[in-house]
Amino acid sequence: MSDGKNPAAKRNPSNSLAPLAKYKLVFLGDQSVGKTSIITRFMYDNFDRHYQATIGIDFLSKTMYLEDRTVRLQLWDTAGQERFRSLIPSYIRDSSVAVVVYDVANRASFLNTTKWIEDVRAERGNDVVICLVGNKTDLGNDKRQVSTEEGEERARKDGLLFMECSAKAGYNVKSLFRKLATALPGSTDSAANGSSQQTSNVVDIKLSAAPANVDEAKSCDC
Ligand SMILES: Nc1nc2c(ncn2[C@@H]2O[C@H](COP(=O)(O)OP(=O)(O)O)[C@@H](O)[C@H]2O)c(=O)[nH]1
Ligand SMILES: [Mg+2]
Numbered sequence: 001m002s003d004g005k006n007p008a009a010k011r012n013p014s015n016s017l018a019p020l021a022k023y024k025l026v027f028l029g030d031q032s033v034g035k036t037s038i039i040t041r042f043m044y045d046n047f048d049r050h051y052q053a054t055i056g057i058d059f060l061s062k063t064m065y066l067e068d069r070t071v072r073l074q075l076w077d078t079a080g081q082e083r084f085r086s087l088i089p090s091y092i093r094d095s096s097v098a099v100v101v102y103d104v105a106n107r108a109s110f111l112n113t114t115k116w117i118e119d120v121r122a123e124r125g126n127d128v129v130i131c132l133v134g135n136k137t138d139l140g141n142d143k144r145q146v147s148t149e150e151g152e153e154r155a156r157k158d159g160l161l162f163m164e165c166s167a168k169a170g171y172n173v174k175s176l177f178r179k180l181a182t183a184l185p186g187s188t189d190s191a192a193n194g195s196s197q198q199t200s201n202v203v204d205i206k207l208s209a210a211p212a213n214v215d216e217a218k219s220c221d222c
Helices: 008-009 035-044 082-092 106-113 113-124 149-157 173-183
Strands: 021-028 058-063 069-077 096-103 128-134 160-166
Touching: 008 035, 008 069, 021 035, 021 082, 021 128, 035 082, 035 096, 035 128, 035 173, 069 082, 069 128, 069 173, 082 113, 096 113, 096 160, 096 173, 113 128, 128 149, 128 173, 149 160, 160 173
Parallel strands: 021 069, 021 096, 096 128, 128 160
Antiparallel strands: 058 069
């Protein structure tokens, strides 16, 4: 009682005075792999989307309350169409995290992640967390064109985080963001280098069961 410090404050003594840390997360990948659906699932726990971000680029914000600090995530959705591709580098430029999505039932979208990852590396070098995400696992094994092992192997070779999920089924979407949050630069468990995989001793992030005023999503209703 006497010193009034809790363990979280000890880990991050400036926590209470520090301005809210903002992180930009960009979502990249071919058209129709499910980028907008993953964001929609995370923001609203919904699959029927509230917003449609397929023309140009749009972002939504969400505050996440971590054990030792609070962060503000800016989720930048992108359109994968070639005609918007020239815009992509400027959006990648000041990002902390790049989420490169493919569709596990579409091999071409997996192969194309190479290009998206090259774009990210060209802009950010190693100063970024890249997560490779295979979406649409709900489609089942008969539709699958990319195995989990192949995705994992690719991520391992390139020093990327990896996750499979289904925006439709709501499978692993929260886990994806939990993984991203623990890898953010400056977080307790991340190294300065974003490709660090040392996330075993993770903090408990309360993404679910949040009170109604926790989440904010402003850019969809305007
Ligand atoms: N079966 C299935 N379909 C999905 C999933 N995620 C997205 N889709 C569908 O795939 C299509 C493209 O999704 P969208 O989020 O617009 O992809 P984007 O172009 O990458 O933003 C839509 O018809 C979605 O309903 C998923 O996890 N499973
Ligand atoms: Mg979209």
